Amino acid sequence: MPSRRVTALDVAKEAGVSQPTVSRVFTPGMKVIPEMEKRVRDAAKKLGYRPNALARSLITGQSKTIGLIVAYLNNPFYTEVLEKLSHSLRERGYNIMIFLAANHAADVDGVVQDLLDHQVDGIIMASVSISSALTDRLKEEDVPLILFNRGKDDPDLTSVTSANVDGGRKVAEFLIQGGHTRIAHISGWQGASTGLDRRRGFEEGLAAAGLEPIAVVDGLFSREASAAAARALFASAQAPDAIFVGNDHMAFAVLEVLRNELALDVPGDVSVIGYDDVAMSAWDSFQLTTVRQPANRMVEAAVDHLMAQISSKETAADHIEIDGPLIVRKSARIPKGWKE
Amino acid sequence: MPSRRVTALDVAKEAGVSQPTVSRVFTPGMKVIPEMEKRVRDAAKKLGYRPNALARSLITGQSKTIGLIVAYLNNPFYTEVLEKLSHSLRERGYNIMIFLAANHAADVDGVVQDLLDHQVDGIIMASVSISSALTDRLKEEDVPLILFNRGKDDPDLTSVTSANVDGGRKVAEFLIQGGHTRIAHISGWQGASTGLDRRRGFEEGLAAAGLEPIAVVDGLFSREASAAAARALFASAQAPDAIFVGNDHMAFAVLEVLRNELALDVPGDVSVIGYDDVAMSAWDSFQLTTVRQPANRMVEAAVDHLMAQISSKETAADHIEIDGPLIVRKSARIPKGWKE
DNA sequence: ATATCACTTGAATACGTATTCAGCTTAGGT
DNA sequence: ACCTAAGCTGAATACGTATTCAAGTGATAT
Numbered sequence: 197m198p199s200r201r202v203t204a205l206d207v208a209k210e211a212g213v214s215q216p217t218v219s220r221v222f223t224p225g226m227k228v229i230p231e232m233e234k235r236v237r238d239a240a241k242k243l244g245y246r247p248n249a250l251a252r253s254l255i256t257g258q259s260k261t262i263g264l265i266v267a268y269l270n271n272p273f274y275t276e277v278l279e280k281l282s283h284s285l286r287e288r289g290y291n292i293m294i295f296l297a298a299n300h301a302a303d304v305d306g307v308v309q310d311l312l313d314h315q316v317d318g319i320i321m322a323s324v325s326i327s328s329a330l331t332d333r334l335k336e337e338d339v340p341l342i343l344f345n346r347g348k349d350d351p352d353l354t355s356v357t358s359a360n361v362d363g364g365r366k367v368a369e370f371l372i373q374g375g376h377t378r379i380a381h382i383s384g385w386q387g388a389s390t391g392l393d394r395r396r397g398f399e400e401g402l403a404a405a406g407l408e409p410i411a412v413v414d415g416l417f418s419r420e421a422s423a424a425a426a427r428a429l430f431a432s433a434q435a436p437d438a439i440f441v442g443n444d445h446m447a448f449a450v451l452e453v454l455r456n457e458l459a460l461d462v463p464g465d466v467s468v469i470g471y472d473d474v475a476m477s478a479w480d481s482f483q484l485t486t487v488r489q490p491a492n493r494m495v496e497a498a499v500d501h502l503m504a505q506i507s508s509k510e511t512a513a514d515h516i517e518i519d520g521p522l523i524v525r526k527s528a529r530i531p532k533g534w535k536e
Numbered sequence: 537m538p539s540r541r542v543t544a545l546d547v548a549k550e551a552g553v554s555q556p557t558v559s560r561v562f563t564p565g566m567k568v569i570p571e572m573e574k575r576v577r578d579a580a581k582k583l584g585y586r587p588n589a590l591a592r593s594l595i596t597g598q599s600k601t602i603g604l605i606v607a608y609l610n611n612p613f614y615t616e617v618l619e620k621l622s623h624s625l626r627e628r629g630y631n632i633m634i635f636l637a638a639n640h641a642a643d644v645d646g647v648v649q650d651l652l653d654h655q656v657d658g659i660i661m662a663s664v665s666i667s668s669a670l671t672d673r674l675k676e677e678d679v680p681l682i683l684f685n686r687g688k689d690d691p692d693l694t695s696v697t698s699a700n701v702d703g704g705r706k707v708a709e710f711l712i713q714g715g716h717t718r719i720a721h722i723s724g725w726q727g728a729s730t731g732l733d734r735r736r737g738f739e740e741g742l743a744a745a746g747l748e749p750i751a752v753v754d755g756l757f758s759r760e761a762s763a764a765a766a767r768a769l770f771a772s773a774q775a776p777d778a779i780f781v782g783n784d785h786m787a788f789a790v791l792e793v794l795r796n797e798l799a800l801d802v803p804g805d806v807s808v809i810g811y812d813d814v815a816m817s818a819w820d821s822f823q824l825t826t827v828r829q830p831a832n833r834m835v836e837a838a839v840d841h842l843m844a845q846i847s848s849k850e851t852a853a854d855h856i857e858i859d860g861p862l863i864v865r866k867s868a869r870i871p872k873g874w875k876e
Numbered sequence: 877a878t879a880t881c882a883c884t885t886g887a888a889t890a891c892g893t894a895t896t897c898a899g900c901t902t903a904g905g906t
Numbered sequence: 907a908c909c910t911a912a913g914c915t916g917a918a919t920a921c922g923t924a925t926t927c928a929a930g931t932g933a934t935a936t
Contacts, residue, residue, distance in 0.1 A: 567913080
């Protein structure tokens with residue numbers, strides 16, 4: 197049973213035309229006289245022909261594939277992002293080669309190498325940091341890179357984040373207006389721009405009112421670390437009356453420690469505010485007040501920019517910040533006269 | 537600035553050898569005399585050469601890529617699976633091309649076509665159903681397929697699931713021993729084998745004790761549908777004293793309705809049991825008693841079988857069922873003398 | 877009627893690698 | 907010393923497509 201894969205040449209013979217004509221029929225934008233097209237399509241259908249994407253990519257240099265590297269999938273924000281990315285890219289005719297990489301340089305390095313070997317047309321890195329050596333290599337190979345939810349000072353590297361500094365400031369203002377005085381922060385990982393920026397905006401917001409946080413602890417994007425931090429905060433002499441947590445994922449852990457372990461009332465005894473507005477934040481069990489990170493718009497911005505850079509390699513890099521509102525729910529005291 | 541991609545031929549010239557020799561150096565298993573190898577490797581490093589995976593795949597017919605199709609990423613069980621799959625496949629030298637597909641035939645069809653165009657070596661479908669027409673096509677193209685967490689009667693289709701019937705039965709026995717008498721079931725989608733099998737085992741388990749569920753409602757794997765079902769159950773004349781929910785994801789929604797909307801005590805007024813044992817089930821907020829679906833072992837089994845089918849196309853299909861224990865927490869009354 | 881042009885088509889080639897096969901070198905056996 | 911076998915290497919080719927370019931067709935303009 198030979199049953200070889202059916203090739204463009206087979207179709208050509210069947211249809212009585214040349215191989216290039218078959219190619220043209222299957223290449224959008226190429227013109228072929230209707231009668232030929234019909235003969236080719238009929239033959240293709242009869243034989244079950246589909247162009248070999250590998251061979252096509254080899255010659256065009258366009259793999260129509262985007263590399264996606266993700267670090268934290270346990271944070272549901274990123275599964276939302278993954279889902280939206282998948283649809284958005286597929287709509288534009290691109291496929292996704294995905295890697296889950298720990299945030300270690302060695303891991304990321306290897307993964308990027310793999311992506312380059314596969315001639316990806318572009319790379320999106322969600323919440324993973326990248327070394328300068330690697331960005332240089334990408335520049336050399338002319339492969340566009342988008343940092344998603346992670347900034348970098350490098351001016352010719354495109355990043356898409358939410359307006360983290362602003363977001364942090366909004367939280368500070370809300371808590372101050374709510375009359376809180378002993379405000380603590382369990383931050384996102386301080387090795388990431390997201391964690392740093394939110395903290396900075398938050399501290400600036402407090403400073404504008406002449407306040408400063410009574411404590412800042414690095415929650416490392418981890419439930420365990422954040423829970424431990426929450427316990428520590430209440431074991432110290434001066435217990436906070438409000439906690440801003442660097443993202444929702446950590447905030448849920450903090451909420452549980454406060455309510456279940458420490459038997460505190462939220463927001464009666466202490467207000468809690470998160471960041472991201474993942475779907476779970478709206479669940480009855482949490483009702484978390486949080487800053488929305490608009491995954492939809494962030495993804496669209498990222499994909500738009502990636503496409504622009506792919507089609508014109510000279511597209512200027514940009515640092516895109518998407519603004520998001522504070523979503524007021526029940527985990528933080530609501531200031532009198534708060535208008536939405 | 538030409539700065540073309542550096543090819544095996546460039547390396548060959550630089551090293552003063554032939555292109556095939558370069559190829560052999562980079563093909564594991566091929567023998568080359570040490571001196572040549574060193575010259576080639578030095579030249580490669582100097583020029584920054586890496587083999588083009590596309591060209592390689594085109595000729596070997598092995599893309600070293602696995603297609604992955606996932607339906608429900610909002611259920612955290614599947615993000616766990618995705619993470620483990622990613623690592624397991626990468627360890628074995630395979631890459632993942634991922635698609636999130638709604639569970640519509642048209643969607644799945646298109647996605648599979650895309651995967652075939654890219655010459656994937658195998659396909660894993662997690663919780664998505666497939667038409668017979670499509671399995672035929674895959675068989676014709678000789679591309680192995682593994683159904684993950686979804687069975688099919690087709691005897692020469694490999695599937696990996698947990699022991700769903702057994703699991704359902706375990707839940708029934710636990711509830712019966714707990715003295716429950718008005719037992720309801722909010723099932724997984726009855727269009728999926730997972731949902732059907734769990735229900736069947738559950739009903740068998742009840743029947744063995746001469747019972748039958750007072751109600752069975754299809755939760756459609758959806759939080760909203762499940763919440764509505766829970767409300768309906770308690771709006772009817774005979775309220776249940778126990779509910780078995782088809783998976784944890786839905787069970788969380790049910791728990792919230794019971795506790796927050798209906799002000800019921802769980803497990804005082806009603807016991808709730810889920811299925812999957814996702815990480816969240818252990819959270820203080822839920823403490824969900826549930827049947828563990830061992831993602832690790834399921835993934836390993838799936839990958840092992842896929843590899844076997846890839847290396848020997850004649851590997852027999854199999855229906856693999858991985859057994860998982862009932863994890864007893866606090867959402868369901870614990871039978872007296874229950875021994876763990 | 878001829879020249880020009882716009883359109884299509886097909887022959888040849890390129891993409892970057894793995895593999896076949898013939899030829900060469902070297903070691904080993906007698 | 908001679909023959910054989912084994913071990914490597916390189917020239918040629920294949921993988922399946924897109925693209926260049928020359929040639930062919932017919933239409934339009936002169």
